[in-house]
Amino acid sequence: xxxxxxxxxxxxxxxxxxxxxxxxxxxxxxxxxxxxxxxxxxxxxxxxxxxxxxxxxxxxxxxxxxxxxxxxxxxxxxxxxxxxxxxxxxxxxxxxxxxxxxxxxxxxxxxxxxxxxxxxxxxxxxxxxxxxxxxxxxxxxxxxxxxxxxxxxxxxxxxxxxxxxxxxxxxxxxxxxxxxxxxxxxxxxxxxxxxxxxxxxxxxxxxxxxxxxxxxxxxxxxxxxxxxxxxxxxxxxxxxxxxxxxxxxxxxxxxxxxxxxxxxxxxxxxxxxxxxxxxxxxxxxxxxxxxxxxxxxxxxxxxxxxxxxxxxxxxxxxxxxxxxxxxxxxxxxxxxxxxxxxxxxxxxxxxxxxxxxxxx
Amino acid sequence: xxxxxxxxxxxxxxxxxxxxxxxxxxxxxxxxxxxxxxxxxxxxxxxxxxxxxxxxxxxxxxxxxxxxxxxxxxxxxxxxxxxxxxxxxxxxxxxxxxxxxxxxxxxxxxxxxxxxxxxxxxxxxxxxxxxxxxxxxxxxxxxxxxxxxxxxxxxxxxxxxxxxxxxxxxxxxxxxxxxxxxxxxxxxxxxxxxxxxxxxxxxxxxxxxxxxxxxxxxxxxxxxxxxxxxxxxxxxxxxxxxxxxxxxxxxxxxxxxxxxxxxxxxxxxxxxxxxxxxxxxxxxxxxxxxxxxxxxxxxxxxxxxxxxxxxxxxxxxxxxxxxxxxxxxxxxxxxxxxxxx
Numbered sequence: 001x002x003x004x005x006x007x008x009x010x011x012x013x014x015x016x017x018x019x020x021x022x023x024x025x026x027x028x029x030x031x032x033x034x035x036x037x038x039x040x041x042x043x044x045x046x047x048x049x050x051x052x053x054x055x056x057x058x059x060x061x062x063x064x065x066x067x068x069x070x071x072x073x074x075x076x077x078x079x080x081x082x083x084x085x086x087x088x089x090x091x092x093x094x095x096x097x098x099x100x101x102x103x104x105x106x107x108x109x110x111x112x113x114x115x116x117x118x119x120x121x122x123x124x125x126x127x128x129x130x131x132x133x134x135x136x137x138x139x140x141x142x143x144x145x146x147x148x149x150x151x152x153x154x155x156x157x158x159x160x161x162x163x164x165x166x167x168x169x170x171x172x173x174x175x176x177x178x179x180x181x182x183x184x185x186x187x188x189x190x191x192x193x194x195x196x197x198x199x200x201x202x203x204x205x206x207x208x209x210x211x212x213x214x215x216x217x218x219x220x221x222x223x224x225x226x227x228x229x230x231x232x233x234x235x236x237x238x239x240x241x242x243x244x245x246x247x248x249x250x251x252x253x254x255x256x257x258x259x260x261x262x263x264x265x266x267x268x269x270x271x272x273x274x275x276x277x278x279x280x281x282x283x284x285x286x287x288x289x290x291x292x293x294x295x296x297x298x299x300x301x302x303x304x305x306x307x308x309x310x311x312x313x314x315x316x317x318x319x320x321x322x323x324x325x326x327x328x329x330x331x332x333x334x335x336x337x338x339x340x341x342x343x344x345x346x347x348x349x350x351x352x353x354x355x356x357x358x359x360x
Numbered sequence: 361x362x363x364x365x366x367x368x369x370x371x372x373x374x375x376x377x378x379x380x381x382x383x384x385x386x387x388x389x390x391x392x393x394x395x396x397x398x399x400x401x402x403x404x405x406x407x408x409x410x411x412x413x414x415x416x417x418x419x420x421x422x423x424x425x426x427x428x429x430x431x432x433x434x435x436x437x438x439x440x441x442x443x444x445x446x447x448x449x450x451x452x453x454x455x456x457x458x459x460x461x462x463x464x465x466x467x468x469x470x471x472x473x474x475x476x477x478x479x480x481x482x483x484x485x486x487x488x489x490x491x492x493x494x495x496x497x498x499x500x501x502x503x504x505x506x507x508x509x510x511x512x513x514x515x516x517x518x519x520x521x522x523x524x525x526x527x528x529x530x531x532x533x534x535x536x537x538x539x540x541x542x543x544x545x546x547x548x549x550x551x552x553x554x555x556x557x558x559x560x561x562x563x564x565x566x567x568x569x570x571x572x573x574x575x576x577x578x579x580x581x582x583x584x585x586x587x588x589x590x591x592x593x594x595x596x597x598x599x600x601x602x603x604x605x606x607x608x609x610x611x612x613x614x615x616x617x618x619x620x621x622x623x624x625x626x627x628x629x630x631x632x633x634x635x636x637x638x639x640x641x642x643x644x645x646x647x648x649x650x651x652x653x654x655x656x657x658x659x660x661x662x663x664x665x666x667x668x669x670x671x672x673x674x675x676x677x678x679x680x681x682x683x684x685x686x687x688x689x690x691x692x693x694x695x696x697x698x699x700x701x
Contacts, residue, residue: 027459027462028459028461028517028519029457029460030457033515033517091657093654093657094660095660096660096661096664097613099609100603100605100609100610101611104415105411105415105650105651105654106654108408108412109651112402112403112405113402113655114402124512124605124607125512125514126512126514126603127603127604130521130603150514
């Protein structure tokens with residue numbers, strides 16, 4: 001292309017100069033376009049008919065962040081089983097890596113296959129937006145679950161649990177195990193972790209209620225979601241507060257580290273450890289009696305609910321407007337909340353009786 | 361007897377010309393397309409083809425520059441990282457309130473600098489490009505993460521997003537693919553019909569001979585690396601706008617898809633051989649085959665197996681053909697010594 005090196009160098013220099021020149025004058029900036037309305041297809045015109053039956057033979061596709069993610073596999077399988085209940089056909093397709101762009105070509109494929117609904121756990125809330133809106137423009141219903149897509153490009157989001165439920169239920173669960181009496185501590189992730197801080201605020205608020213008057217939160221420690229640090233922080237808590245009765249670790253790393261420390265120490269059986277964990281991490285500690293119960297959401301229910309929500313949208317029983325209600329098979333009735341969100345419900349409690357039903 | 365041999369040779373010559381790998385890839389492409397059009401109702405419609413072509417845009421653009429490099433017996437593995445750095449910069453500067461008209465030329469210049477660094481290390485220090493660009497692959501991706509961290513920047517101006525997503529009016533061809541078509545013609549002419557192109561083949565075939573023939577080997581290689589950086593950075597802009605999301609990990613692993621397409625297209629990794637037409641057929645073949653497999657719900661693992669096999673075959677077959685030809689040629693001088701009855 002450039003036969004003379006000098007000419008080539010000058011072209012590069014010119015591009016540089018032009019860019020500097022453009023920097024001086026104005027152009028399309030974030031501020032000048034911030035008032036732009038997103039081009040989402042208008043679908044609010046339809047009205048819901050709560051009594052419409054779920055159509056038979058619906059084609060529904062689950063698009064997880066990546067295939068072979070054990071947690072999402074459980075979700076999708078439950079969703080596919082739910083589709084069999086309402087006499088639809090469902091399948092799971094997806095990329096092998098969870099990069100931002102990897103789901104996009106799958107969305108195109110599902111559009112071409114004229115699926116009735118796409119259920120997506122988004123890797124990137126925005127990267128999937130354009131193709132999802134193309135799907136919606138073709139009449140395909142889009143439901144996000146587990147990880148939301150931007151709210152302009154999906155019809156519903158099935159949220160696993162509300163922050164308030166998570167925070168308050170942790171306190172209730174611990175209070176039941178220590179008879180509403182004694183000093184307690186929280187072992188969190190990092191000091192600025194958004195999720196954990198929101199939950200801890202609700203825990204503190206719950207603790208102001210009269211039934212918890214004999215319980216005292218003495219310390220919030222931060223294990224930084226690092227196994228070793230969480231382990232050491234647990235050790236520090238138990239040494240600093242000899243009267244400590246219980247620890248809430250609202251993070252899967254923290255609860256496993258705390259349980260491991262307590263399990264191998266003289267505190268085993270004297271200190272209650274609970275919080276948010278996954279069955280595979282916690283199985284050992286539940287079986288050896290260190291941990292009686294802990295919480296998370298039930299992924300099977302989440303997949304099941306998402307599947308029914310999609311079928312209800314396609315069948316016209318709901319449109320995604322706030323306040324609409326629908327029945328999700330054996331799980332009962334759900335109400336659509338703000339921003340077209342449906343919340344699965346309070347967190348699910350795992351204990352020795354049910355932990356072997358789960359593998360994730 | 362002698363006349364027989366020449367007749368046989370001249371009869372074989374046009375046949376072996378048709379047996380060139382790049383033509384085989386072209387034929388395979390036609391077969392896949394025809395098979396898809398007949399077998400899958402969802403395949404050969406404008407919507408799907410437009411998407412499948414658009415999805416190839418960045419790979420196709422980068423493959424043009426990569427072809428020139430590989431013909432000259434060099435390679436640039438840092439292209440996907442340059443793309444990621446470009447994407448991260450676009451996101452960071454856009455978020456900081458810069459005008460997109462400033463950002464685009466700026467990141468292209470950054471891409472040129474990335475390519476210049478690669479080129480200088482290869483030509484001035486005499487290092488192998490494979491080693492250099494494995495290093496800068498990590499370096500540029502690292503810089504992208506420094507720039508943007510784990511943030512994701514979205515909401516780019518709609519007019520520019522449209523340019524990356526929409527089709528040229530009246531056709532199923534997205535704008536980036538149309539740009540690719542124009543650049544492909546320019547690259548094809550440069551490679552196959554100019555002195556510069558002949559110089560690339562000469563460098564790739566025999567670098568010392570090229571040097572003694574007066575070709576400025578180092579200067580030309582430096583230019584190729586800079587062009588590769590520029591194209592990769594521009595592809596980063598297209599990628600960012602097309603997905604509407606700037607992230608530091610955008611396009612990771614894309615360099616392998618590009619090199620796969622170039623090899624599949626019949627460019628010899630040792631340099632000196634190859635055609636741009638073959639590369640374009642290679643890019644399209646990989647893209648359309650993947651699209652077709654996906655439409656038929658073939659799992660990701662099997663998709664990888666199919667494209668992997670295709671690549672292995674594309675590397676093995678030309679070698680086997682060369683060996684077979686040598687064997688066929690070898691006994692011919694012996695033939696006259698065999699007594700004729």
